[in-house]
Amino acid sequence: MHRFSAVMVTLLIIAPALADHRFVVVKPVVEVEEEVYTFVPADNGAGPTWCSGAPTLVRMGETLFASGLETLPDFKPLHNVRWTFWKRDATGWELQQVDPKERTREPCPLVGFPDGRLLMSVNPTLVTDPERHAGPARPELLEFSAADAKQPPKTLSPAWDGDPPFAEHTYRFFGADAVAGEALMLNQISYSHKEWALLKRDGTWAAGKLMNVPSRPGDIHAYRPPYNLHRTNYGSVVLKDRAAYVTGCVSYANWDRAGEKELAEILEGKSARVQLGSLANRRRMMFTWTPDILAAPFREWVEVGSTMANGGWLFPGDLWVAPDGAAHVLWYEGPMPRRLRDERFPDIKLTHAIKHAIVRDGRVVHRGTLIEGGEGLADEIPQSIQPRFQITPENRLFALYYVSGTNSAANRVSENRLVELLPDGTPGTPVVVPLEHPFRMAFTATPRGGSPPSNLLDLFGVRVDGPPSTICYARVRMEYKAEQ
Numbered sequence: 001m002h003r004f005s006a007v008m009v010t011l012l013i014i015a016p017a018l019a020d021h022r023f024v025v026v027k028p029v030v031e032v033e034e035e036v037y038t039f040v041p042a043d044n045g046a047g048p049t050w051c052s053g054a055p056t057l058v059r060m061g062e063t064l065f066a067s068g069l070e071t072l073p074d075f076k077p078l079h080n081v082r083w084t085f086w087k088r089d090a091t092g093w094e095l096q097q098v099d100p101k102e103r104t105r106e107p108c109p110l111v112g113f114p115d116g117r118l119l120m121s122v123n124p125t126l127v128t129d130p131e132r133h134a135g136p137a138r139p140e141l142l143e144f145s146a147a148d149a150k151q152p153p154k155t156l157s158p159a160w161d162g163d164p165p166f167a168e169h170t171y172r173f174f175g176a177d178a179v180a181g182e183a184l185m186l187n188q189i190s191y192s193h194k195e196w197a198l199l200k201r202d203g204t205w206a207a208g209k210l211m212n213v214p215s216r217p218g219d220i221h222a223y224r225p226p227y228n229l230h231r232t233n234y235g236s237v238v239l240k241d242r243a244a245y246v247t248g249c250v251s252y253a254n255w256d257r258a259g260e261k262e263l264a265e266i267l268e269g270k271s272a273r274v275q276l277g278s279l280a281n282r283r284r285m286m287f288t289w290t291p292d293i294l295a296a297p298f299r300e301w302v303e304v305g306s307t308m309a310n311g312g313w314l315f316p317g318d319l320w321v322a323p324d325g326a327a328h329v330l331w332y333e334g335p336m337p338r339r340l341r342d343e344r345f346p347d348i349k350l351t352h353a354i355k356h357a358i359v360r361d362g363r364v365v366h367r368g369t370l371i372e373g374g375e376g377l378a379d380e381i382p383q384s385i386q387p388r389f390q391i392t393p394e395n396r397l398f399a400l401y402y403v404s405g406t407n408s409a410a411n412r413v414s415e416n417r418l419v420e421l422l423p424d425g426t427p428g429t430p431v432v433v434p435l436e437h438p439f440r441m442a443f444t445a446t447p448r449g450g451s452p453p454s455n456l457l458d459l460f461g462v463r464v465d466g467p468p469s470t471i472c473y474a475r476v477r478m479e480y481k482a483e484q
Contacts, residue, residue, distance in 0.1 A: 023420050023428040024396065024480040028457070030435055032475040036086065036093050036460070037068055039469055044077035046106045048471055049441050049461060052386050053236040053247070053316055054109035054174040055449030057460040058118060060146050064088040064445065065118055066460055067110040068471060075103060078133050078168050079125040083108040087149045093473070096149040099124075104137070105168040111176035111183055112450040116146040119199075120153070121174045121185050123166070137166045139187050141199065158197035159205035164189055173246065175237035176450035184239045184293070186210060186246070191227045198242075198293060206294055213250050213286055213301045220254040220263065221280075232286055232301075236319040238327070238448050244293045245327050247304075247319050249282040255311045257345065266344070281313035285331050287359050304329050304357040304364055310348050311336040317354075317387035319448065322423065323395055327359040330399055332385045335374065349375040354382045354401045358425050366425035370399055371417075380413060381405040388444050390418070391453040392478065397421045400433070400457070402440055402464065414438055414464055418457075418478070433476055437463040442474075455479075 039048060048056075048069045058065045068084040082099035102124035112118045120142040127135035142153035164187075171188040181201045186194040194210040212229040221227050232248025253263060263279065285305035290298045307314050317330035335341070335350035351374035358366040373381040384401035391397055399421055404414045416438045420428040442461030445451035451458075457476040462468055 020428070022422055022426075026398075026418060026420070026431050026478055026480040028418060028431060028433045029477045029479055030433070030474065031477055032473065033435060033437055034093070034473055035466075036066070036471045036473050037084070037095070038467075039069055039471070040071040040073070041469060042069070042071040042077060042081045044080055044105050046081075048107050049443070051107045051109050051172055051174075052234050052441070053319075054121070054172055055443060055446050055451075056107060056110050057443045057445050057451075057458060058110055058112035058449055059445035059451040059454065059456070059458055060112055060114075060116070062089065063146065064458065064473075065110065065112065065144075065146065065149065067108050067120055069107050070098060072103060075130065076133060078105045079103040079127060081105065083120065083122060085120070085144065085149065088473070097152070106170060106172065109172060109174040110449065111174060112146070113176065113178055113181055115181070118144040118146060119156075119176070119183050120144065121172060123168070123170050123172070123187070125168060134168055137168050137170075139166055139170070139185070141183070141185070156199065158185070158199070159207060160195055160197060161207040161209060164195045166195075171231065171233045173235060173237040173248075175239045175448045177239040177241070178447070178450040178452070180241065182239060182242070184237055184244055186237060188231055188233075191231050192229055194232075196293070208293070208297075210246065210288070210298050213284070218254065218259055219252060220260060221252070233282070235286075235316045236448055238319055238321045239293075240321055242293050243289065243291050243321075244298070245287070245289045245319060245321055246298070247285070247287050247316055247329055249314055249316050249331075250284045250286055251280045252283045252308075253280040255283060255308045258311060266340075281307075281336075282315060283307045283313060285314055285316065285329065285355075285357075287327065287329060289327065289359075289362060299362050302359065302362060302364060304359060304367070305331055305333065305355050307333055311340075311345065312351075314355075315385040317384070318389040318446070320389045320391060320397065322397070324423070325360065326365075326423070328389065328397060328421070329357045329359060330387050330389060331355050332382070332387060334385070349377075351375060351377060352381050352383060354384065354387050354399070356399065356421060356425060356427075368425045368427065370419055370427055371401065371403065371430070373403075373405060378408070379406040383440065386441050388442065389446070390444065390457050390478070391447055392455055393453045395453065397423075398478075399427075400444075402438055404464075433457075435474055435476070437465055437472065437474075439472070439474070440464045
């Protein structure tokens with residue numbers, strides 16, 4: 001879309017909101033768009049954005065810090081990448097450090113604190129045989145200094161609950177309480193549970209377990225044998241005064257109209273293990289919490305979203321806990337494969353949506369749809385599998401997502417949009433973020449990772465129109481005022 005057209009659309013869609021004094025009038029101003037680094041795909045199942053729910057970008061005043069990945073060409077998957085550590089100041093982006101000796105599989109999330117500490121969650125492999133593709137690992141935290149980002153980090157070794165069998169697959173969650181100076185990491189153990197470790201403000205550790213989602217009657221796991229627990233992946237964690245809030249999605253092969261009998265018919269004559277894996281998808285969006293991670297266990301998992309009714313899939317976006325304790329959850333929902341729909345379920349519409357829910361004291365008190373498109377609906381299609389929240393210093397909440405397709409004027413669209421959400425979940429009218437290069441996936445400088453609430457929207461990820469092997473950055477200033 002041309003910039004002139006984008007401006008016109010922005011003006012048109014702001015106008016209806018002017019009469020509602022509960023919302024602010026937002027003008028997103030793009031200040032920076034630039035490439036940061038390129039990478040060679042590691043072919044190990046995990047690229048730089050694979051830790052989608054854990055932060056990799058931290059803002060400290062006018063300075064940004066980010067973690068990245070570099071593929072090691074002399075090593076085979078899976079342990080064939082290493083972390084990189086970046087800084088952006090007034091002179092632009094500069095690589096500060098790379099891991100000098102360890103190898104890993106996954107990206108390494110990053111959080112920060114007002115005192116200038118930066119913590120990176122790492123998971124170096126313990127495998128020394130170059131022919132062995134998987135094996136045990138050693139989760140740690142690396143402590144960097146914002147004042148001297150090129151100084152080698154200090155290694156912090158968590159005191160875990162027992163001797164957990166950590167491996168290269170962590171499905172890692174990581175978050176920080178910037179005010180308290182504490183951090184919480186959760187690493188996956190097979191299909192059973194996550195081990196958590198809390199780095200307390202005095203430098204000591206506490207640890208425990210978060211069990212995965214229990215199976216229900218009729219649930220069919222993606223793989224054999226039929227596990228009794230389903231792991232929660234790609235979610236987020238918020239740590240706030242030692243209350244901990246966790247989201248994640250759960251995969252199933254079955255759904256409401258495809259139980260054991262129907263799946264057997266679909267898979268007739270095919271390898272059950274391989275084909276069940278191909279049919280499985282992330283179908284339930286889950287939430288759990290504890291009011292005090294040191295004194296109370298995590299509560300039972302709560303379902304905040306599901307595509308079990310239509311065979312579609314979903315993916316976590318973001319999590320924010322408001323000052324009143326309400327947890328806001330954001331996620332994407334997409335359709336089942338078109339070929340499967342056409343062959344077996346022709347009555348089901350293929351649709352895409354961005355969803356929002358509010359959970360209070362472990363109970364879902366609001367569910368809403370921010371945008372939905374597809375068959376039988378608008379031709380503007382939300383395709384942001386990882387929509388994000390932006391929180392302002394006044395604790396105003398905005399959601400960011402990507403839209404493509406055709407608008408009501410029959411013009412092609414490809415744009416990021418911002419929409420304000422009131423405390424009760426009511427959405428305002430979206431505005432276009434006039435980026436020359438929209439993002440299809442981006443990390444933000446989020447309070448979950450220790451960055452302060454801000455009117456600067458920092459985006460660090462992959463552009464829609466750029467190569468998937470290039471990580472880019474954009475800075476957008478949110479100018480706004482309450483309508484009088």
